[in-house]
Amino acid sequence: MAFSLPPLPYDVSALAGSGMQQETLELHHGKHHQAYVTALNGLVESKGLAGKSLEQIVAEAGKAGADGLPVLNQAGQHYNHLLFWQVMKPNGGGDSLPAKIGAKINEDFGGLAQFKEAFKQAGVTQFGSGWAWLIVDASGKLKVTKTPNGANPISTGEGTPILGADVWEHAYYLDFRNVRPGYLDNFLAKLVNWEKVEELLLNGGLKSGQTA
């Protein structure tokens, strides 16, 4: 098998009314994400990845530290973007969450506003390229975290990501220019697919189904 780029779970123009224009998605999904998939497939033979799942590759590359970086950069980014497309939807975001994820956020952060502030701050303070995350840690508690470049909470061993915001400049430059905080505010206000985040909470995270 080889890794592949699944179609977006919505039309490429579907998020335009929610602050992510068609050109952003065309480039981000069709060019950037495709490039990670192509590069990862190019590493399968030389890095001995054949038969391993994407999640296993990400975890092992993270444990390997500097030696694992060439694989982590591509495999992490493939996983990160698979999750990212899933956790957005047209007219998402807002303050009315499905019951189970809403209650869990209240329990672990003290309220939705506190969660949003922590998530936004994680994205704003990630210096350079990277990701802001909502994860389930080993004790079952929700936490906000951030990672640089292609890393993620699986590669760092921090937990299971159930929501991620891409803070690489390619994710927001056409829509928000240099204003990363505005992109993150919009992501939380208009894009997050909370039904999917709840599903990932209940199902133990995204199962990519992708194998080298």
Ligand code: MN3
């Ligand atoms: Mn990206």
